[in-house]
Amino acid sequence: MNFEYDATTVELRSRLLAFMDEHVYPLEKQVIQLTHESPDEVPAFLEPLKQKAKAAGMWNWFLPEEYGELSPGLTNLEYAPLAEEMGKVPWASTVFNCAAPDTGNMEVLAKFGSEEQKERWLKPLLDGEIRSAFLMTEPQVASSDATNIETRIERDGDSYVINGRKWWSSNISHPRCEMLIVMGKTDPEGPRHAQQSMIIVPRDTAGVEIVRDLPVFNDYHHPGGHGEVALNEVRVSADHLILGEGRGFEIAQGRLGPGRIHHCMRLVGEADRALDYMCRRVSERETFGKRVADYSSIRQEVARSRCEIEQARLLVLKAADTIDREGAKAARDLIAMIKIVVPAMTAKVADRAIQAFGGKGVSNDTPLVHIYISGRFLQIGDGPDEVHMYQLGRNTIKQRLGQERLHAPYFDEID
Numbered sequence: 204m205n206f207e208y209d210a211t212t213v214e215l216r217s218r219l220l221a222f223m224d225e226h227v228y229p230l231e232k233q234v235i236q237l238t239h240e241s242p243d244e245v246p247a248f249l250e251p252l253k254q255k256a257k258a259a260g261m262w263n264w265f266l267p268e269e270y271g272e273l274s275p276g277l278t279n280l281e282y283a284p285l286a287e288e289m290g291k292v293p294w295a296s297t298v299f300n301c302a303a304p305d306t307g308n309m310e311v312l313a314k315f316g317s318e319e320q321k322e323r324w325l326k327p328l329l330d331g332e333i334r335s336a337f338l339m340t341e342p343q344v345a346s347s348d349a350t351n352i353e354t355r356i357e358r359d360g361d362s363y364v365i366n367g368r369k370w371w372s373s374n375i376s377h378p379r380c381e382m383l384i385v386m387g388k389t390d391p392e393g394p395r396h397a398q399q400s401m402i403i404v405p406r407d408t409a410g411v412e413i414v415r416d417l418p419v420f421n422d423y424h425h426p427g428g429h430g431e432v433a434l435n436e437v438r439v440s441a442d443h444l445i446l447g448e449g450r451g452f453e454i455a456q457g458r459l460g461p462g463r464i465h466h467c468m469r470l471v472g473e474a475d476r477a478l479d480y481m482c483r484r485v486s487e488r489e490t491f492g493k494r495v496a497d498y499s500s501i502r503q504e505v506a507r508s509r510c511e512i513e514q515a516r517l518l519v520l521k522a523a524d525t526i527d528r529e530g531a532k533a534a535r536d537l538i539a540m541i542k543i544v545v546p547a548m549t550a551k552v553a554d555r556a557i558q559a560f561g562g563k564g565v566s567n568d569t570p571l572v573h574i575y576i577s578g579r580f581l582q583i584g585d586g587p588d589e590v591h592m593y594q595l596g597r598n599t600i601k602q603r604l605g606q607e608r609l610h611a612p613y614f615d616e617i618d
């Protein structure tokens with residue numbers, strides 16, 4: 204694998220940095236203030252800024268070239284360094300229409316949607332006119348094993364009727380959220396991985412009710428938030444089902460692979476920014492007659508952080524490259540690896556930076572708290588670390604035992 208960014212990435216990244224310097228970074232402080240003063244409001248500058256990014260062709264870069272005309276034509280490998288830069292500001296990926304959970308939903312529709320579904324929902328999502336949410340997790344069952352999910356999707360004539368309760372439905376409170384993708388059971392008696400289906404539910408359908416907003420470490424992440432949602436006798440036309448009954452797991456695989464790698468790409472950028480902050484701070488302060496930067500313990504923390512960020516970045520690039528060349532299925536283990544490595548690394552690097560900052564580190568004067576929290580909650584979101592390790596461990600043992608030459612002789616068995 205060649206580690207150099209190709210000419211396309213170099214060019215787009217330099218345009219992206221210029222755009223971020225001119226339009227995004229100057230608004231960071233204002234957004235933090237706005238989020239505290241009127242959290243439900245979408246900042247007024249956001250839509251004009253999206254239009255500016257779109258007009259500049261800095262739009263939908265997340266959707267890889269395999270989607271033909273729908274895609275701006277980048278590979279995952281080319282997109283990774285761009286997502287890394289967007290990740291440095293929490294709301295920046297929205298400006299470029301590259302924000303979760305819309306990106307995952309767009310990939311689902313692009314990959315599995317009918318022509319009508321694409322026209323009705325994918326088009327406005329790709330245009331950045333509407334937002335969306337993805338409803339899989341449920342409060343009453345351990346949802347990291349999605350076979351537990353209990354929401355019912357029942358056929359009734361030309362309709363499906365949905366009943367259940369969801370939570371952690373990110374983005375559902377966003378004023379522009381118009382479409383939900385809901386996972387539930389169409390056939391609870393069927394084979395374990397063929398019971399589930401996914402269905403599109405227009406946000407304003409009768410019976411969709413946000414019961415409460417859930418905070419993440421005391422922050423509601425508005426506008427958008429994470430809702431607990433009751434689905435009571437929610438009726439949608441049968442053509443809202445995606446792909447077909449019993450295909451929910453197949454779709455989930457298609458959705459979560461790319462979604463996970465995008466989160467990891469952004470987190471590498473967040474961790475990198477935390478290290479920038481740490482390096483600046485320790486170089487500016489003195490204790491006991493010495494710059495903080497000159498203490499051996501601090502240099503070790505800086506050095507460790509740099510190593511860990513670079514390791515994580517290279518692993519993400521390898522996963523992206525493998526998806527491009529061999530498909531998401533072949534990259535399954537690498538996607539699990541980055542999901543295990545990158546959020547934990549981000550939280551750790553941010554934690555070290557916070558410590559090196561002293562009191563300022565836990566304030567809102569820097570993005571460090573946000574970065575720490577992103578790394579921490581993404582050890583749970585998109586599937587907890589343990590589940591990825593459980594599967595990666597199983598695959599690894601199987602692969603090692605299956606390989607032609609298992610290089611593990613017991614010396615006491617050799618004559």
Ligand SMILES: Cc1cc2nc3c(=O)[nH]c(=O)nc-3n(C[C@H](O)[C@H](O)[C@H](O)COP(=O)(O)OP(=O)(O)OC[C@H]3O[C@@H](n4cnc5c(N)ncnc54)[C@H](O)[C@@H]3O)c2cc1C
Pocket residue numbers: 304336337338339340341344345346347348370371372373374419429580583584585586587588589590593
């Ligand atoms: C900020 C945030 C946003 C989210 N956004 C969305 C969203 O938009 N849509 C959506 O559907 N969901 C969303 N989620 C939900 C998230 O995907 C789930 O929380 C996650 O999959 C875990 O499911 P659970 O909460 O039911 O935990 P459980 O399944 O109850 O698991 C709890 C714990 O059990 C342990 N565990 C489970 N399995 C194993 C194992 N095999 N080995 C060892 N230990 C294990 C782990 O420690 C795990 O954390 C979001 C979550 C957060 C925090």
